[in-house]
Amino acid sequence: MNDVAAVYPEILVTVVAVVVLMADATLERRLAALLLPVITIAGLVAALASVFYVVPAGQYFRGFVTIDAFTSFFRAVFILLAIFAVAVSPAYLARRAVPPGEFYAIILFSTVGAMTIALSADLITLFIGLETMTIPIYVLAGIQRSDRFANEAALKYFLLGAFSSALLLYGFAWLYGITKSTDFATITGVLAAQGVANGQTIVALGLVTVGLGFKAAIVPFHQWTPDAYDGAPTPATAFMSVGPKAAAFAAILRVLVGAMGPLGVDWGAVLAILAAVTMTAGNVVALAQTNVKRMLAYSSIAHTGYILAAVAASKAGASASAAVLFYVFAYGLMNLGAFACLLYFDLEGTRGATLEDLNGFGRREPAGALALFIFLISLTGIPPTIGFVAKFVVIQPVLDAGLAWLAVVIALNAVLAAFYYLRVVVRMYMYDPSEKVPRLANTGALSAGLTVASLAVLVLGILPNSLYEWARQAALPLVR
Amino acid sequence: MTHVLSLLVVIPLAGLIPLFLFRRDERAVKQVAITTTAVELAVSLWMLSQFHVGEAGFQLTERVDWLPSLGITYFLGVDGISVLLVPMTTLLTFISVLYSSGGAIKTRVTEFMASFLLLEIGMVGVFIALDLFLFYVFFELMLLPMYLIIGVWGGPRRIYSTLKFVLFTLAGSLLMLVGIVAVYLASADASGARTLSLPDLIEARGRFSADFQFWVFLAFALAFAIKMPMVPFHTWLPDAHVEAPTAGSVVLAGVLLKAGGYGFLRFALPLFPFGVQAWLPLLILLSVVAIVYGAIVSAVQKDLKKLVAYSSVAHMGFVTLGIFVLNLQGGVGAVLQMLNHGFVTGALFLFVGIQYEKTHRRQIADLGGLANMWPLYTTFFGVFVLASLGLPGLNGFVGEFLVLLGTFRFSGVPLGGLFWGPLAATGVILAAVYLLWMFQRVMYGPVREAYKLLPDMTPLEVACAVPLLAMTVILGVAPQPFISIIEPSLDQVVRLATDPSFTVLAAR
Known part of the structure; x- marks a missing residue:
């Protein structure tokens, strides 16, 4: 019974997803459009509360599940991101005739997967979580079936995603061969004893890094990102750019920093180079974009690089993992917000606004423009x-x-990005x-959501102590 | 325990609330902005009156834990170096807002005033922050409002100029951020506790190795050198000034540039004595180059505003020269020069703006004969020009004289003060050449037909100019009270910079 209590939040989110699907099937369409987001958000808020429902920290399900401060942190992050993504979507979904029930359910299922990554104490749990998170996202990318860009995005994302999952799984298999275990604690013990002694360990490490690198969009494994982000409907992009990335870093922390931590001393240099290449490539290519959505897609690659830099520094101890957690939270908030601001532009097709379309946005929609301004200076890194x-x-x-x-x-x-x-x-x-600027969508709910998020960006920028303290506590379980 | 410094940070922020409430009513918005900056000015003068002259340490300090997990504090305080810069800032801001409300800003007045109030928080904050983290926050806070002020209300090439300004400044300040973090890590004591508060860092600076100081000083110096700006990082300045609206130019020249010089005195010199020594020859060379080069380039400018902008480069050269000769005269001269430049160059930009509002011309060749029509304007403008070129009896003379005195007595670099001093002194002569030549071409000569009916200064414009004129004369005639405020604190900075084993308990 205690085991089941440990995964109450996941169960709750799954139940909400099922309720949403059933309500979508039974309710009248207009009522459904109105009620579904309310049900979803209410369910997520309940799940968020249950995250802090006290199950003592420890191992559950015979060592497949671990509940600690790290788990709670990421669960909360994933749920908050899902709430935000759902809150800004309804108007867009109605406009584009995207089936709302499926949309919300997909986000909920994906969130369950992400949460499963956070609580994994075993390679198998982690992999199941990763797949549960990713597969709904493939669907999400292609949810506008009649749009050929969306089809392209979904297919590219699916093929590369499947490919990277295979690589990752192959890496896990090697790891199992070396350590005779899928359990993180045992793996750590064996690796600590042997170090990077032999070629097999390097193969396993390489495969795992590449596999997780695909999921997090680390250069040179990022090729799917711009097309997938660009082709997907904008609210989906907003969620895709933060949820899966945060989850990928949860996985990286659990596997590369946690389980394979003893190898980090030697591996850190490789990750540092990857981080430098990732942030530079992301920013340089973003410079050349004239489409804001695509620009934000590349900039999200650059932010992956910043987060990876903290991972590469993990020999600095808890402060490195805390930095990853803090940055993931901050990135989630500001990047989701920035993408969501593009929802104001009611453009034909889904490819987002060009720079010209933004002309005079500050006058036409002061609240939305101010929010976007705040998200952008936050992404730049200006206090x-x-x-x-x-x-x-x-x-x-x-x-x-x-x-x-x-x-x-x-x-x-950061200077490049500022440009x-x-x-x-x-x-x-x-x-x-x-004269030819696009009509703006009339979206009161969107403005309200963005105002809250942009205020959070400012308030947490001025008073970051409790968030940092939380991230530091959450990082402690990784440092053994 | 007093909270007057926090009050200075809060007042402009509080002013934003009524500004937002009355945002549709242009008149009310202007009144709110004027009132807020006037209150801020009054409080800053009250703050000055509470300052104990003759003490070297920080006064009116406030310290609260801000990010206890990281050992970062909200730490404010003033000493002799900063206590005069704060009222200068509030006065220039008040004048800028007053002038702008007279009709110089015609569109989006609310946003303009809001930007100015935000800018004021950053500007005042920079001079009173004693924790490096807080300092950095204020330092960057100055950036965005100015970016908008130039970019939205500026001239035809405003977007190019404002992006150039922001990117130059950000490049420097982000490298400084890396330096700040490095200092933070190096400050760890035996128990592992880290800090960014200045007095604690001064005590901890014995742990900064010479090699470490070499690099970290470079990171700080780049940020401040770009902000000042020192040659060769000055290229953003003429562009930014030419495109900025008058009020933007006034505070850009009057206050923002001072943040660089102040940063050197407050943080770079006391924390990294070895770093200063290592870079000293280059810094002296660049300062003298700035003085001579700035003056020569000013002389050939065709655009009036650009001329004043380049003269800023030369004047800032005197500031850095005074700072890096590392003696009391030079340092006091540098601080006075910062104040003088704030009042005088602020005024010059104001007068170029007033003139431009009437004639809509800024090319020197298009102007001429204005003296015959505008006696009042000519008098004011003439006094500021004379102050700028260093006429004894006006403020410019005092600062430059002390800096040169300090330079002559200085022997820490190759060739010595007797080489660099006379070289820098040529800058004063050149300043007389280009400023008087400009004044002659703009004010004298035949009256142009097109300008015959243009009126002289309005009462509002006079009201803006009078306080600046008063400060110019007071600082020129009676600099001693100001020097005695600056001297004790500066003496300490010089000793910290020249003697790596010297530490003080700077806060009280």
């Missing part, structure tokens, strides 16, 4: 926003681990609306 604090807490372990060059690369990359983020601000505030 007083959460994005700045996140940069600060990432640079700290990076320097502590002796990677001064990487810290300088981060700083220079294209501020170019959007230029369009919003410093150009007059031209």
Whole structure:
């Protein structure tokens, strides 16, 4: 019974998903459009509360599930992101005739998968979680069946996703062969005893890194990201760009930093180079984009690089993992917000707004523009926003681990990023609306959601202590 | 325990609330902005009156845990170096807002005033923050409002200029952020506790190795050198000034540039004595180059505003020269020069703006003969021009004289002060050349037909100019009270910078 209590939040989210699907089938369409988001959000809020329902920290289901501060942190992050994603979607779904019941259910199922990653104490649990999270996202990417960009996005995402899952699974198999166990604690013990002694360990490590690298969109395994993000309907993109990425980093922390942590001393250098390449490539390509949605897609790759830099610095101890957690939270909030701001643009097709479409946005929709402004300066890393604090807490372990060059690369990359983020601000505030700007969607609910999120970005930027403290507590279980 | 410094941070923030409530009513918005900046000015003067002259340490300090997990504090305080810069900032902001409400800003007045209030928080905060983290937050807070002020209300090439300004500044400040984190990590004591508060860091600086200081000083120096700006990082300045609206130019030149010089004095010098020594020859060279180069380039400018902008580069050269000769005269001269430049160059930009509002011309060749029509304007403008070129009796002279005095006595770099001093002094002569030549071309000569009917200064414009004129004269005639405020604190900074084993308990 205690075992079941440990996964109450996951059960709750699953139940909500099923209720949503059933309600969608039984309710009248207009009523459904109105009620479904309410049911979804209410269910998620209940799940969020149940995260803090006290099950003593420890192992459950015979060591397949672990509940600790890390688990609670990521569960909360995933649920919050799902709430935010659902809250900004209804108007868009109605406009584009996307079936709302399926949309919300998919987000809920994916969230369950992500939460499962957070609580995994075993390679098998982790892999099941990863797949449960990813498969709904493939569907989400292609939910607009008649749109050929969406089809392309879904297919690309699916093929590369399946490919990377196979690589990851193959890596897990090697790991099992080496350690004769799928349990994280045992793996850590064996690896600590042997080190990177032989070729097999390197093969396993390489395969796992590549597999998880695909999921997190680390350069050079990022090729699917821009097309998938660009082709998917915008609310889906908003969720896709943060939920799965946060989950991928939860997996990276559990496997690379947790289970395979003893190898980190040697592996850190590789991750540091990958981080530098990822942030630079993401930013350089983002510079060349004229489509805001695609620009944000590339910029999300750059942010992957910043987070990976903290992973690479894991020999600095708990502060490195805490930095990953803090950055993931901050990134989730500001990136989801930035994508959601594109929902104002009621454009034909789904490919988002071009820079010209944003001309004079500041005058036409002051609240939305201000929110986007706040998200963008936060993504740039300028105080007083959460994005700045996140940069600060990432640079700290990076320097502590002796990677001064990487810290300088981060700083220079932030300048590159400032150029294209501020170019959007230029369009919003410093150009007059031209004649052919698109009609703006009339979305009171969207504005309300974005106002709350942008306020959170500011408040957590000014008073980040409790969040950082929480991230630090959550990082402790990883440091043995 | 007093909270006057926190009050200075809070007042502009509080002013944003009525500004937002009355956002549809342009007149009310202007009144709110004027009132808020006036209150801020009054409080800053009250703060000055509470300051104990003759003490070196930080006063009126406030310290609260902010990010206890990281050992970061909300720590405010002023000493002799910063206590004068704060009222200068609030005065220039008040004048800028007052002038802008007179009709210089015609569109989106609410947003403009809101930007100015946000800017004021950053500007005042920079001068009173004693925790490096907090300092960085305020330092960056100055950036975005100015970005909008230039980009939204600026001239034709405003977007290019504002992006250039932001990217230059960000490049420097983000590298400084890396430096700040490095200092933070290096500050760990035996128990592992880390800090970013200045007095604690000064005590901990014995643990900063010479090699460490070499790199971290470079990171800080880059940020401040870009902000000042020092040659060769000055190229953003003329562009930003030419495109910025008048009020933006006034505070950009008057206050934002000072953040760089202040940063050197407050953080870079006391924390990294070895780093200073290592980079000193280059910094002295760049300062003198800035003085001479800035003056020569000013002389050939065709655009009036660009001329004043380049003259800022030269004047900031005097500030950095005074800072890096590392003696009392030079340092006091540098702080006075910062104040003087704030009042005088702020005024010059104001007058270029007033003139432009009437004639809509800024090319020197298009102007001429204005003296015959505008006696009042000519008098004011003339005094500020004379102050800027360093006429004894006005404020510019005092600062530059002290800086040169300090330079002559200085021997820490190759060739010595007797080489660099006279070289820098040529800058004063060149300043007289380009400023008087400009004044002659703009104000004298035949009256142009097109300008015959243009009126002289309005009462509002006079009201904006009078406080600046008063400060110019007071600082020129009676600099001693100001020097005695600056001297004790500066003496300490010089000793910290020249003697790596010297530590003080700086807070009280």
